[in-house]
Amino acid sequence: MLERLRDWGVDHVFGYPGDGINGILAAWTRTGNKPAFVQSRHEEMSAFEAVGYAKFTGRPGVCMATSGPGAIHLLNGLYDAKLDHVPVVAIVGQTDRTAMGGSYQQEVDLLSLYKDVASAYVQVVTVPEQLPNVLDRAMRIAVAERAPTAIIIHGDVQELEYTPPAHEFKMVPSSLGLDRPRIAPDDDAVRRAADILNAGNKVAMLVGAGARDARDQLVEVADLLGAGAAKALLGKDVLSDDLPWVTGSIGLLGTRPSYELMTGCDTLLIVGSSFPYSQFLPEYGQARGVQIDIDAEYIGMRYPNEVNLVSDAAAALTALIPMLERKSDRSWREEIEANVARWWDTMQMQAQVESDPINPLRLFSELSSRLPIDAIVTADSGSAANWYARQLKFRGNMRGSLSGTLATMGPAVPYGIGAKFGVPERPVIAFAGDGAMQMNGLAELITVQRYWQQWTDPRLIVAIIHNNDLNQVTWEMRAMGGAPKFEESQSLPDVDYAGFAAGLGLAAERITDAEKLGDAWDRALAADRPTVLDVYTDPDMPPIPPHATWEQFVDVTKSVVAGDKDSWGFVKQGVKTKLQELLPRRNR
Structure with a gap:
């Protein structure tokens, strides 16, 4: 075997x-x-x-x-x-x-x-x-x-002695290897898709992990159509966030430009994604739809598309490009780029909102500009996924992933370990909540300690959002259930994560001052061994959905403020955070 x-x-x-x-x-x-x-x-x-x-x-x-x-x-x-x-x-x-x-x-x-x-x-x-x-x-x-x-x-x-299958009745021989075909698109389907996309005035693209090998074609299609592109969470690393028309993640954890892209478009092109939350896609009847996916089982199931094109993404887009007409009116593209520029300004401003002890957005923001061009980033489910989706700008050959569909707790650290064995020459950063660390991440630091010297590049950085709260569920209870925080289920015992890591011989820092975050990232990225950053963060920073209005924020606050012991904290931080979206921008 x-x-x-x-x-x-x-x-x-x-x-x-x-x-x-x-x-x-x-x-x-x-x-x-x-x-x-x-x-x-x-x-x-x-x-x-x-x-x-x-x-x-x-x-x-x-x-x-x-x-x-x-x-x-x-x-x-x-x-x-x-x-x-x-x-x-x-x-x-x-x-x-x-x-x-x-x-x-x-x-x-x-x-x-x-x-x-x-x-x-x-x-x-x-x-x-x-x-x-x-x-x-x-x-x-x-x-x-x-x-x-x-x-x-x-x-x-x-325990049995191995004997191979013989050349006789009811024996099944076998062979090694698999050469996978590139599934080519149907010519007629490509023409019909091109007609729809050419007819649109405001084209939106949604790209997922299935489009990862079609980056160049996606860029060319977007340029021809004057389109913007939103990214499903598992497709965050498909297109660079340095592209001014890339609106970032979509959905509850997504960005306002992605929400605006979908609410304003008249044509939708989905490539390599089965993003499930249809409420974040255009209203039915608002946009004409085209989808490209390699798997017929998962195509046409999220939006009433006119063309469902089963094909390898790169092959389909390559066939489509010669049939597309370059749109001379770039006003839709200019609107998208203005929204994206304003959003990144807002994210930077929200990361600078003062908190006690540390604004968790700043933990991600301070890393974003420092990310090595070949970095791999993993994130846990929960609040870590929020800031991973919104605050980190991916560029170049950066890779990133999390538990996208199962959304289970605990994969950030083991994902990082798997990555280090698969591509040991690349630096890995894992973002984990303190709930996930207590569930299994702490134990898996022992695995890191055991094997890290085998890796070509020793850098595996585990950044812990330490707020002693199962924060994502706490906010979901407030926002979706209109219920105050239930202390017995949501509060966590305090643990010295840095102390545990240091006891294993890993590099470790306990950070309680936001002004020290940048230097801590610099040291971790230059370290000669894995590093644990135990970052004490404010649990009252709200993961405000991209579509949330000021009135909705006020309504949620009123519904839970009476019974929540942290009410003043999350009201204060919520107001300061939401205001960053409303403040004027220089030259914007």
Whole structure:
């Protein structure tokens, strides 16, 4: 099995040991640890590390766990892979065949358990002759379907002498490798799409992770159409934020220019995105729609498009470009660029709003201009995702990701670890909330300590938003439920994260003064080892949605102020933050 993984180019397997995979672990001692076994602190982290590895390398991630509880622990990370369309192969143990059906220790019906998360392919290996075909199919399907697959191997089967499938009846031979086709667009569909886009006066583009390999074509199409482009959260690194017509993220965590782009357009071009929040797209009937996506399963499901073009994004846009007419009226583009310029001014002003102790927006703002051109940025779910989406300007070859669709807590640090094994020469910055750190990030710092000296570039910076509050849910309760903060569920115990990291031998800083943030980032980016920045932030800084009006902000405040012990703090900070959108700009 390990030889076959090596033949597939697998260089790392993220896992945790257990007696259900003892036979496989024993084989590792005979291989010189090739592929390298990366031991996490918990199987869920192994799965997240495989997802991070796959997201930032484009190659399938592989994770491994023992039978029963180990296999169960992988599930959350595998669902993250499934919902974000990432190729991951899970290899899990199972109790011996002789014990099956006997309510034996760690006997779980893994085939049933995995049939949803690994719906693309899950299979049990019961004899050695199955192995090549099952493993090859798991790898191929994971890549082809951009999905998690799973292999279940009984403990006693792991101990059997390997014999390859024979050339006889009911034996299934197999082969390595997969050369993926570039799915070309239908010519008639391209012409119909071009007619719609040429007829529009105010064209908006929405780009997602599926357009990552079509950056040059996206820029040319936007220029011809005088369009602006909003980015789905998983597509934040597809287009540079230095482009003046790129409006940034879209949705509840998005920007006001993206909201204005969608409410003002008369034509919508969606490329490589299945962004689910249709309330942030144009009103039905407002805009004519064209969508390009490589997967017919996910096309045409968010907006009533006139053309749903199934194709590789780059191939479709390349075919489309010669048919597009350059729009001479650039007033729509000029309006978009003015909105974008004002927005970035607003973000800078909001980051400078005084807070006690530190405005969390400033933590991100101070990094943005300092980001290395080859940086990889990961973020946790929660308030970290808000500021990641809005405050960081990506440019050049920067990459970034988070748990986009599952929106689970805890992946920022293990994503970063997976990235460091996949592209060890690149610096990685992980933004995590203190809730996520207490859930699993602290333990995974031990994994960082164990392996960091293997990385070509030792820089993995974990920046912690330390506010002793499960802040995103606190704000969701206030804004969506009209309810005050519920202390018993929302408040966190205080932890010395920097002290914990320093005890592991990592570089660590405790920061309570906003004026020291810039220097702290400089030191972390120049460090010769991983760094933890324990940044004490103000929980009362509101993640104001891009479409929120002043009247809505006042209404929310009135609904919760009476029962919320932090009412004065969030009212004061909310007013100061919202005002930055309303203040006049020089030369704007």
